Amino acid sequence: MTATKGLEGIVATTSSISSIIDGVLTYRGIDIDDLAEHASFEEVAYLLWYGKLPNQSELDELLGQLSAYAAVPAGVLEQLKLYPKNTNSMAALRTAVSSLALFDESANDMSQEANIKKAIKIQAQIPTLVAAFSRIRQGQEPVAPKSGVSIAYNFLYMLTGQEPDQVAVKALDQALVLHADHELNASTFAARVTVATLSDIYSGVTSAIGALKGPLHGGANEAVMVMLEEIGSFENVESYINAKLANKEKIMGFGHRVYKGGDPRAKHLQKMSRELGKLTGNMELYEMSVKIEELVTGQKGLKPNVDFYSASVYTTLEIPRDLFTPIFAISRASGWTAHILEQYENNRLIRPRAEYTGPVDQKVTPITQR
DSSP: OOOOGGGTTOOOOOOSSEEEETTEEEETTEEHHHHHHHOOHHHHHHHHHHSSOOOHHHHHHHHHHHHHHOSOOHHHHHHHHHSOTTOOHHHHHHHHHHHHGGGOTTTTOOSHHHHHHHHHHHHHHHHHHHHHHHHHTTTOOOOOOOSSSOHHHHHHHHHHSSOOOHHHHHHHHHHHHHHSOOSSOHHHHHHHHHHTTTOOHHHHHHHHHHHHTSTTTTTHHHHHHHHHHHHOSGGGHHHHHHHHHHTTOOOTTBOOTTOSSOOTTHHHHHHHHHHHHHHHTOOHHHHHHHHHHHHHHHHHOOOBOHHHHHHHHHHHTTOOGGGHHHHHHHHHHHHHHHHHHHHHHTOOOOOOOOOOOSOOSOOOOOGGGO
Protein backbone atom coordinates (compact mmCIF):
# COMPACT_ATOMS: atom_id res chain seq x y z
CA MET A 1 0.00 0.00 0.00
CA THR A 2 1.16 3.52 -0.82
CA ALA A 3 -0.34 6.53 0.95
CA THR A 4 -1.73 9.50 -0.95
CA LYS A 5 -1.31 12.72 1.01
CA GLY A 6 -4.65 14.35 1.70
CA LEU A 7 -6.34 11.49 -0.22
CA GLU A 8 -5.85 13.63 -3.33
CA GLY A 9 -7.16 11.89 -6.43
CA ILE A 10 -8.63 9.01 -4.42
CA VAL A 11 -12.22 8.06 -5.32
CA ALA A 12 -13.70 7.08 -1.95
CA THR A 13 -17.35 6.48 -2.84
CA THR A 14 -20.05 6.86 -5.45
CA SER A 15 -22.68 9.60 -5.22
CA SER A 16 -25.55 10.95 -7.30
CA ILE A 17 -25.77 14.28 -5.43
CA SER A 18 -23.20 16.58 -7.03
CA SER A 19 -20.31 16.36 -9.47
CA ILE A 20 -17.26 18.30 -10.57
CA ILE A 21 -16.33 17.18 -14.08
CA ASP A 22 -13.97 19.17 -16.30
CA GLY A 23 -14.39 22.19 -14.03
CA VAL A 24 -18.19 22.13 -14.19
CA LEU A 25 -20.09 21.87 -10.89
CA THR A 26 -23.56 20.32 -10.98
CA TYR A 27 -26.18 19.43 -8.39
CA ARG A 28 -28.08 16.31 -9.47
CA GLY A 29 -26.86 16.95 -13.03
CA ILE A 30 -27.96 20.61 -13.20
CA ASP A 31 -25.21 23.16 -13.88
CA ILE A 32 -24.50 25.51 -10.96
CA ASP A 33 -24.79 28.49 -13.35
CA ASP A 34 -28.36 27.47 -14.18
CA LEU A 35 -29.27 26.98 -10.52
CA ALA A 36 -27.63 30.23 -9.39
CA GLU A 37 -29.64 32.24 -11.92
CA HIS A 38 -32.99 30.45 -11.79
CA ALA A 39 -33.49 28.55 -8.51
CA SER A 40 -34.02 29.59 -4.89
CA PHE A 41 -32.06 28.01 -2.07
CA GLU A 42 -35.15 26.12 -0.90
CA GLU A 43 -35.58 24.64 -4.38
CA VAL A 44 -31.93 23.59 -4.34
CA ALA A 45 -32.28 22.00 -0.90
CA TYR A 46 -35.26 20.01 -2.18
CA LEU A 47 -33.23 18.99 -5.22
CA LEU A 48 -30.38 17.72 -3.06
CA TRP A 49 -32.66 15.78 -0.71
CA TYR A 50 -35.15 14.33 -3.18
CA GLY A 51 -33.20 14.19 -6.45
CA LYS A 52 -35.43 16.57 -8.43
CA LEU A 53 -36.59 20.16 -8.40
CA PRO A 54 -39.95 20.62 -6.64
CA ASN A 55 -43.19 21.61 -8.28
CA GLN A 56 -45.10 24.48 -6.66
CA SER A 57 -47.07 22.34 -4.21
CA GLU A 58 -43.93 20.44 -3.15
CA LEU A 59 -42.06 23.70 -2.66
CA ASP A 60 -44.93 25.17 -0.65
CA GLU A 61 -44.95 22.08 1.57
CA LEU A 62 -41.19 22.37 2.16
CA LEU A 63 -41.46 26.08 2.95
CA GLY A 64 -44.17 25.25 5.47
CA GLN A 65 -41.99 22.60 7.11
CA LEU A 66 -38.98 24.92 7.29
CA SER A 67 -41.13 27.60 8.93
CA ALA A 68 -42.64 25.11 11.36
CA TYR A 69 -39.24 23.81 12.48
CA ALA A 70 -37.29 27.10 12.51
CA ALA A 71 -37.72 27.86 16.21
CA VAL A 72 -35.13 26.12 18.39
CA PRO A 73 -35.80 24.63 21.84
CA ALA A 74 -35.71 27.16 24.68
CA GLY A 75 -33.14 25.00 26.45
CA VAL A 76 -30.70 25.41 23.56
CA LEU A 77 -31.15 29.19 23.58
CA GLU A 78 -30.46 29.20 27.31
CA GLN A 79 -27.25 27.25 26.67
CA LEU A 80 -26.17 29.85 24.09
CA LYS A 81 -26.50 32.52 26.78
CA LEU A 82 -24.01 30.62 28.95
CA TYR A 83 -21.26 30.54 26.32
CA PRO A 84 -18.39 33.00 26.89
CA LYS A 85 -18.94 36.17 24.85
CA ASN A 86 -15.64 35.62 23.00
CA THR A 87 -16.54 32.05 21.95
CA ASN A 88 -15.59 31.23 18.38
CA SER A 89 -18.80 31.37 16.34
CA MET A 90 -18.21 27.99 14.70
CA ALA A 91 -17.42 26.39 18.04
CA ALA A 92 -20.70 27.80 19.35
CA LEU A 93 -22.60 26.44 16.35
CA ARG A 94 -20.93 23.03 16.63
CA THR A 95 -21.95 22.73 20.29
CA ALA A 96 -25.47 24.07 19.73
CA VAL A 97 -26.20 21.67 16.86
CA SER A 98 -25.00 18.78 18.99
CA SER A 99 -27.35 19.98 21.73
CA LEU A 100 -30.32 19.96 19.35
CA ALA A 101 -30.19 16.17 19.40
CA LEU A 102 -30.89 16.16 23.14
CA PHE A 103 -34.22 17.88 22.54
CA ASP A 104 -35.31 15.76 19.58
CA GLU A 105 -37.21 12.63 20.60
CA SER A 106 -36.57 11.12 17.17
CA ALA A 107 -32.80 11.74 17.27
CA ASN A 108 -32.05 8.01 17.31
CA ASP A 109 -34.89 6.94 15.01
CA MET A 110 -33.00 5.65 11.97
CA SER A 111 -36.00 5.24 9.65
CA GLN A 112 -35.80 7.08 6.34
CA GLU A 113 -38.90 9.13 7.13
CA ALA A 114 -37.47 10.27 10.47
CA ASN A 115 -34.08 11.11 8.96
CA ILE A 116 -35.58 13.23 6.18
CA LYS A 117 -37.64 15.09 8.79
CA LYS A 118 -34.48 15.67 10.85
CA ALA A 119 -32.61 16.91 7.77
CA ILE A 120 -35.30 19.54 7.17
CA LYS A 121 -35.36 20.42 10.87
CA ILE A 122 -31.57 20.88 11.01
CA GLN A 123 -31.67 23.05 7.89
CA ALA A 124 -34.40 25.20 9.44
CA GLN A 125 -32.73 25.58 12.84
CA ILE A 126 -29.10 26.32 11.97
CA PRO A 127 -29.92 29.88 10.69
CA THR A 128 -31.86 30.52 13.92
CA LEU A 129 -28.89 29.36 16.02
CA VAL A 130 -26.39 31.53 14.15
CA ALA A 131 -28.56 34.65 14.40
CA ALA A 132 -29.41 34.00 18.06
CA PHE A 133 -25.75 33.56 19.02
CA SER A 134 -24.82 36.77 17.22
CA ARG A 135 -27.43 38.76 19.14
CA ILE A 136 -26.85 37.13 22.53
CA ARG A 137 -23.15 37.97 22.52
CA GLN A 138 -24.09 41.61 21.89
CA GLY A 139 -26.38 41.62 24.92
CA GLN A 140 -29.55 41.44 22.80
CA GLU A 141 -32.43 39.01 22.93
CA PRO A 142 -32.81 36.56 20.01
CA VAL A 143 -35.40 37.46 17.39
CA ALA A 144 -37.97 34.73 16.76
CA PRO A 145 -38.11 33.44 13.17
CA LYS A 146 -40.91 34.58 10.87
CA SER A 147 -43.25 32.19 9.12
CA GLY A 148 -43.75 32.11 5.38
CA VAL A 149 -40.46 33.70 4.36
CA SER A 150 -37.28 32.31 2.82
CA ILE A 151 -34.27 31.17 4.81
CA ALA A 152 -32.25 34.10 3.44
CA TYR A 153 -34.94 36.59 4.46
CA ASN A 154 -35.41 35.00 7.87
CA PHE A 155 -31.70 34.94 8.67
CA LEU A 156 -31.20 38.63 7.88
CA TYR A 157 -34.36 39.47 9.83
CA MET A 158 -33.34 37.43 12.90
CA LEU A 159 -29.84 38.91 12.76
CA THR A 160 -30.94 42.55 12.86
CA GLY A 161 -34.58 42.60 13.92
CA GLN A 162 -35.24 44.68 10.80
CA GLU A 163 -37.08 43.81 7.61
CA PRO A 164 -34.26 43.14 5.10
CA ASP A 165 -33.89 44.82 1.71
CA GLN A 166 -34.96 42.54 -1.13
CA VAL A 167 -31.65 43.04 -2.94
CA ALA A 168 -29.84 41.82 0.16
CA VAL A 169 -32.19 38.82 0.42
CA LYS A 170 -31.58 37.93 -3.22
CA ALA A 171 -27.81 38.24 -2.78
CA LEU A 172 -27.74 36.00 0.29
CA ASP A 173 -30.11 33.49 -1.31
CA GLN A 174 -27.81 33.16 -4.32
CA ALA A 175 -24.78 32.78 -2.07
CA LEU A 176 -26.58 29.94 -0.25
CA VAL A 177 -27.28 28.23 -3.59
CA LEU A 178 -23.60 28.45 -4.57
CA HIS A 179 -22.38 26.95 -1.27
CA ALA A 180 -25.01 24.22 -0.91
CA ASP A 181 -22.90 21.24 -1.97
CA HIS A 182 -19.50 20.47 -3.42
CA GLU A 183 -19.03 16.75 -3.97
CA LEU A 184 -16.82 15.00 -1.38
CA ASN A 185 -15.28 18.03 0.33
CA ALA A 186 -13.66 17.75 3.76
CA SER A 187 -16.75 18.48 5.86
CA THR A 188 -19.03 16.26 3.76
CA PHE A 189 -16.51 13.43 3.99
CA ALA A 190 -16.34 13.92 7.77
CA ALA A 191 -20.14 13.69 7.96
CA ARG A 192 -20.22 10.50 5.89
CA VAL A 193 -17.44 8.87 7.94
CA THR A 194 -19.37 9.59 11.14
CA VAL A 195 -22.75 8.28 9.99
CA ALA A 196 -21.16 5.27 8.29
CA THR A 197 -20.85 3.91 11.84
CA LEU A 198 -24.66 4.27 11.96
CA SER A 199 -24.38 7.20 14.30
CA ASP A 200 -27.27 9.69 14.14
CA ILE A 201 -27.70 12.58 11.71
CA TYR A 202 -26.96 15.21 14.39
CA SER A 203 -23.58 13.57 15.03
CA GLY A 204 -22.85 13.65 11.30
CA VAL A 205 -23.66 17.36 10.99
CA THR A 206 -21.68 18.15 14.15
CA SER A 207 -18.65 16.40 12.65
CA ALA A 208 -19.12 18.37 9.44
CA ILE A 209 -19.23 21.68 11.32
CA GLY A 210 -16.01 20.75 13.10
CA ALA A 211 -14.30 20.18 9.75
CA LEU A 212 -15.75 23.35 8.21
CA LYS A 213 -14.38 25.40 11.11
CA GLY A 214 -10.82 25.08 9.82
CA PRO A 215 -9.24 27.94 7.82
CA LEU A 216 -8.34 25.61 4.94
CA HIS A 217 -12.04 24.88 4.41
CA GLY A 218 -14.89 27.16 5.52
CA GLY A 219 -12.71 29.66 7.34
CA ALA A 220 -11.06 30.87 4.14
CA ASN A 221 -13.63 33.60 3.43
CA GLU A 222 -13.04 35.12 6.87
CA ALA A 223 -9.30 35.06 6.17
CA VAL A 224 -9.95 36.96 2.91
CA MET A 225 -11.71 39.70 4.86
CA VAL A 226 -8.83 39.88 7.33
CA MET A 227 -6.54 40.45 4.35
CA LEU A 228 -8.77 43.20 2.94
CA GLU A 229 -8.82 44.91 6.33
CA GLU A 230 -5.03 44.68 6.58
CA ILE A 231 -4.67 46.28 3.13
CA GLY A 232 -6.99 49.07 4.19
CA SER A 233 -7.49 50.92 0.91
CA PHE A 234 -7.24 50.51 -2.85
CA GLU A 235 -3.95 52.45 -2.94
CA ASN A 236 -2.24 49.83 -0.76
CA VAL A 237 -3.30 46.76 -2.76
CA GLU A 238 -0.38 46.51 -5.17
CA SER A 239 2.40 46.92 -2.62
CA TYR A 240 0.73 44.53 -0.15
CA ILE A 241 0.11 41.75 -2.67
CA ASN A 242 3.50 42.11 -4.34
CA ALA A 243 5.20 41.80 -0.95
CA LYS A 244 3.19 38.68 -0.13
CA LEU A 245 4.01 37.10 -3.47
CA ALA A 246 7.69 38.00 -3.17
CA ASN A 247 7.79 36.28 0.22
CA LYS A 248 5.94 33.28 -1.24
CA GLU A 249 3.09 33.71 1.25
CA LYS A 250 -0.33 32.22 0.56
CA ILE A 251 -3.01 34.60 -0.70
CA MET A 252 -6.30 33.41 0.76
CA GLY A 253 -9.22 32.90 -1.60
CA PHE A 254 -7.17 31.74 -4.60
CA GLY A 255 -6.72 28.31 -6.14
CA HIS A 256 -8.67 25.12 -5.58
CA ARG A 257 -7.57 21.51 -5.56
CA VAL A 258 -10.29 20.36 -7.96
CA TYR A 259 -10.59 23.43 -10.20
CA LYS A 260 -7.59 24.00 -12.44
CA GLY A 261 -9.38 26.45 -14.71
CA GLY A 262 -11.09 28.48 -12.01
CA ASP A 263 -13.98 28.02 -9.60
CA PRO A 264 -17.27 28.36 -11.54
CA ARG A 265 -19.00 29.84 -8.48
CA ALA A 266 -16.64 32.79 -8.17
CA LYS A 267 -18.04 34.77 -11.09
CA HIS A 268 -21.51 34.86 -9.53
CA LEU A 269 -20.14 36.22 -6.27
CA GLN A 270 -18.03 38.77 -8.13
CA LYS A 271 -21.14 40.05 -9.91
CA MET A 272 -23.02 40.11 -6.60
CA SER A 273 -20.20 42.04 -4.93
CA ARG A 274 -20.31 44.65 -7.71
CA GLU A 275 -24.11 45.01 -7.54
CA LEU A 276 -24.13 45.37 -3.75
CA GLY A 277 -21.33 47.91 -3.93
CA LYS A 278 -23.36 50.00 -6.37
CA LEU A 279 -26.47 49.66 -4.21
CA THR A 280 -24.70 50.88 -1.08
CA GLY A 281 -22.58 53.47 -2.88
CA ASN A 282 -19.37 51.90 -1.59
CA MET A 283 -17.36 50.16 -4.31
CA GLU A 284 -14.00 50.06 -2.51
CA LEU A 285 -14.10 46.44 -1.32
CA TYR A 286 -15.15 45.28 -4.77
CA GLU A 287 -12.48 47.37 -6.51
CA MET A 288 -9.82 46.17 -4.09
CA SER A 289 -10.85 42.57 -4.73
CA VAL A 290 -10.71 43.01 -8.51
CA LYS A 291 -7.22 44.51 -8.24
CA ILE A 292 -6.03 41.64 -6.04
CA GLU A 293 -7.40 39.17 -8.57
CA GLU A 294 -5.57 40.92 -11.42
CA LEU A 295 -2.27 40.76 -9.54
CA VAL A 296 -2.51 37.19 -8.26
CA THR A 297 -3.89 35.73 -11.47
CA GLY A 298 -1.44 37.72 -13.58
CA GLN A 299 1.64 36.75 -11.59
CA LYS A 300 0.77 33.28 -10.28
CA GLY A 301 -1.91 32.04 -12.67
CA LEU A 302 -4.19 31.33 -9.72
CA LYS A 303 -7.87 32.24 -10.03
CA PRO A 304 -10.27 33.18 -7.21
CA ASN A 305 -12.36 30.51 -5.55
CA VAL A 306 -15.81 30.77 -3.97
CA ASP A 307 -14.40 32.28 -0.76
CA PHE A 308 -12.72 35.29 -2.35
CA TYR A 309 -15.67 37.46 -3.38
CA SER A 310 -18.01 36.09 -0.71
CA ALA A 311 -15.96 38.11 1.81
CA SER A 312 -16.88 41.44 0.22
CA VAL A 313 -20.47 40.31 -0.36
CA TYR A 314 -21.09 39.46 3.29
CA THR A 315 -19.30 42.57 4.54
CA THR A 316 -21.38 44.79 2.28
CA LEU A 317 -24.46 43.08 3.75
CA GLU A 318 -23.12 44.23 7.16
CA ILE A 319 -22.69 40.70 8.41
CA PRO A 320 -19.99 40.36 11.12
CA ARG A 321 -16.81 38.78 9.80
CA ASP A 322 -16.85 35.81 12.15
CA LEU A 323 -20.31 34.81 10.89
CA PHE A 324 -19.03 34.18 7.35
CA THR A 325 -18.24 30.54 8.05
CA PRO A 326 -21.49 29.90 9.97
CA ILE A 327 -23.35 31.24 6.90
CA PHE A 328 -21.41 28.68 4.88
CA ALA A 329 -22.75 26.07 7.33
CA ILE A 330 -26.33 27.35 6.89
CA SER A 331 -26.02 26.60 3.19
CA ARG A 332 -23.92 23.43 3.33
CA ALA A 333 -26.32 21.83 5.82
CA SER A 334 -28.46 20.97 2.80
CA GLY A 335 -25.58 19.13 1.15
CA TRP A 336 -24.35 17.49 4.34
CA THR A 337 -27.76 16.05 5.14
CA ALA A 338 -28.28 14.92 1.54
CA HIS A 339 -24.99 13.00 1.70
CA ILE A 340 -25.86 11.58 5.10
CA LEU A 341 -29.18 10.30 3.74
CA GLU A 342 -27.36 8.79 0.76
CA GLN A 343 -24.82 7.13 3.06
CA TYR A 344 -27.59 5.54 5.12
CA GLU A 345 -29.25 4.16 1.97
CA ASN A 346 -26.25 2.04 0.96
CA ASN A 347 -24.02 2.04 3.99
CA ARG A 348 -20.64 0.46 4.51
CA LEU A 349 -18.32 1.42 7.36
CA ILE A 350 -15.63 3.79 6.05
CA ARG A 351 -12.39 2.37 7.34
CA PRO A 352 -9.30 3.11 5.19
CA ARG A 353 -5.77 1.89 5.95
CA ALA A 354 -2.59 3.81 6.72
CA GLU A 355 0.88 3.22 5.31
CA TYR A 356 3.09 2.58 8.33
CA THR A 357 6.31 4.63 8.40
CA GLY A 358 7.47 4.07 11.99
CA PRO A 359 10.28 1.93 13.39
CA VAL A 360 10.22 -1.88 13.06
CA ASP A 361 11.55 -4.87 15.01
CA GLN A 362 11.42 -3.00 18.32
CA LYS A 363 11.55 -4.78 21.70
CA VAL A 364 10.31 -3.83 25.16
CA THR A 365 13.19 -2.62 27.31
CA PRO A 366 12.75 -3.29 31.04
CA ILE A 367 11.74 -0.08 32.83
CA THR A 368 14.92 -0.14 34.93
CA GLN A 369 17.01 0.07 31.76
CA ARG A 370 15.13 2.92 30.00
